[in-house]
Amino acid sequence: MTEAPPPDAGRIVFLATSPRVALGLLSWPAWETLRAADVVFAADAEHPHIPYVEQATGAVVALPDHSPAMAAERLLEAATPSRTVVWLAEDEEFDEELAVALGNRLVNLASAALPELEVLPGSYDLPGAHLLDLVDVMNRLRSPGGCPWDAEQTHASLVKYLLEEAYEAVETIEDGDPLTPGPGRDALREELGDVLLQVMFHSRIAEEHESDPFSVDDVADGIVAKLIRRHPHVFGDVDAPTAEHVAANWEQIKAEEKQRASVTEGVPMTQPALALAAKLASRVRKAGLAVPAGPAPDLPETADELGEQLLATAVAAAAAGWDPEEALRTAARRYRDRVITAEVEVARG
Structure with a gap:
């Protein structure tokens, strides 16, 4: 079991902060430690937190020309019994070497009142901060x-x-x-x-x-x-107990927002032709429109068989010198035009 340091032992506190949090926003324990510190060190006079620390606690001692070993000596000299020394961490590589240098010197010291080393998080990353x-x-x-x-x-x-x-x-x-x-x-x-x-x-x-x-x-x-x-059931008082209710609410809210004249509006015509045809068909089905998409095909019994049928059609079309992607896209555009015509007729009554 590690023995607790004597009550009058000095402290060397590494104050770690997140670069993704607004400058000067530190935890209350961090500010308490800084205000109680006898001296605050930093490796660089340009450390971003120095202006805020100096406003609250006084001057910060910068050690711009010190190696990690030299900085370790300065911290140990300052961390005499009953004194608290704070190191404003910033450079991960330098701080790691400084911690190693401090540890090596403490191992070789014979004093009964060795300073206590502590890492204090001064600020934390919020989710998404990276x-x-x-x-x-x-x-x-x-x-x-x-x-x-x-x-x-x-x-x-x-x-x-x-x-x-x-x-x-x-x-x-x-x-x-x-x-x-x-x-x-x-x-x-x-x-x-x-x-x-x-x-x-x-x-x-x-x-x-x-x-x-x-x-x-x-x-x-x-x-x-x-x-x-579009989530009034989460952020408002709308009741939507199932995923189907949520989807229906989404489409209704979206329609009210967009004020589109046609169900085909908002369908990207540059998407892959098969996805385009399926999207148009879905919009038409939800709108309750009766718009034929050509002669009714004989569908196979399973999705796997459908995939093989579509593949065979595409292979045969390519062998005949046709571009199946372009052919389907052209047909989908004609289908879109028929949908718009049907909507106009419905609006006329």
Whole structure:
């Protein structure tokens, strides 16, 4: 069992803070320790917390030219019995070497009143705080002196990467066993990071617009407001006991927000043709419209058989020199036009 230090032993406190928390926002124990400290040290006079600490407690002693070993000697000299010394941690590598140097010197000291070493968290990362690191990196890449390739990109030039990263994330989910710890789950984490990068990249480009800039904060504000509006059963007093109720409420709220003249509005016509056809059919079905999509086919009995039938059709079309993707997209566009016509007829009565 480790013996407790004598009551009059000195203290050396490493005060650790998060760079993702606003400067000057420290925990109450941190401020209590700083106010009671006999001396506060920092490795650099430019430590971001120094102005706030000096306002509350007095001067901070900076040791800009000290090695970790030299800094350890200064701390031990100051941490005489009954005195508290605080070290404002910042540089992880330097602080680790300083801690090792302190430990080595304490082992070799024969004094009965060795100073107590303590690590005190002064601030903590909130969930999502590491997104601020991504903001900083993206700003560095797009700013003068950053990356020439990143600086040249536009919303249009990044479209292909946005699609590729989304498809790669989907493939990882479908083929990579994302629920089991291991390579599949690791791959999903990486792919989601790539998707997040695209959002951050587009937001950073948008921030540079001369007349109508918006930032990633504006993007986040928009989706937060939308989620709250469309979840009145969570943030309001609407009753939605099942997922079906939630979906119905979502569609109703969305329709009221968008005030669209047609159920086909908001359907991306550039998405893969099969997904496009299915989306249009879903919108038409939910709207209760009767719009034929061509001759009724003879469907097979299982989804696997349907997949084989679609595959065989695509292979046969390609062998005949046709582009099945383009053929289906063209048919889907004609179907969209028929839906709009049907809506106009219904509106006329």
